[in-house]
Amino acid sequence: MTQLPKSQSFFAMATGIFLLAMMGLGLYWLIRTAFRVLSSWDSDIAVAIIAAAATVLVSVISVVLGKIYEARTAIQKELRERKTPVYEEFITFIFRVFLGEKTGTAPTEQEMAEFLSNYNQKMMVWGSDSVLREWSAWRRCLEQHTTDPEPNFVAGLVQYEKLILAIRKDLGHKNEGIGKFDILRLFINDLDEAIKRHGGS
Numbered sequence: 001m002t003q004l005p006k007s008q009s010f011f012a013m014a015t016g017i018f019l020l021a022m023m024g025l026g027l028y029w030l031i032r033t034a035f036r037v038l039s040s041w042d043s044d045i046a047v048a049i050i051a052a053a054a055t056v057l058v059s060v061i062s063v064v065l066g067k068i069y070e071a072r073t074a075i076q077k078e079l080r081e082r083k084t085p086v087y088e089e090f091i092t093f094i095f096r097v098f099l100g101e102k103t104g105t106a107p108t109e110q111e112m113a114e115f116l117s118n119y120n121q122k123m124m125v126w127g128s129d130s131v132l133r134e135w136s137a138w139r140r141c142l143e144q145h146t147t148d149p150e151p152n153f154v155a156g157l158v159q160y161e162k163l164i165l166a167i168r169k170d171l172g173h174k175n176e177g178i179g180k181f182d183i184l185r186l187f188i189n190d191l192d193e194a195i196k197r198h199g200g201s
Helices: 006-038 043-103 109-126 129-147 153-170 191-197
Strands: none
Touching: 006 043, 043 109, 043 153, 109 129, 129 153, 153 191
């Protein structure tokens, strides 16, 4: 899939904004001048000129706004394409954590610590505002699990699911009809029993 270079995307966006600003200034000058000139003309001629000018102006505005929309859409598309492999890397690693004992690919504690440390950098760069907030909250839950003698197991799972939902939303999904724990049940078969054992609901 062809990606729009970042410099080209920025240039397209900047060009659109510049054109819109210049159009606004030009419109102000045109209206001001037109009122001065047309006030001394015959009313029928003035109306015809105003109608023609309005038609041209609407066409120009439509073209400029269309270009700005295209530039914004291209930038959002490029960001989404760059974010997708970053988020997929996280999901793949977490599946190793949860399913590693069954598949024989469970990461060591050192691997997990290194992954989370390195992934912090990627999340700060590519994570949206909502994803970054949920990531930070989930990291705090992980720290609690390592320091608290009685960590809140259910709270950690709930926060992880919030993080996944935020990631999905950032990639364009609406998350409609997804209930609490629906995502967790995709890879934790005995989720309900585990929650009951840890006093959750």
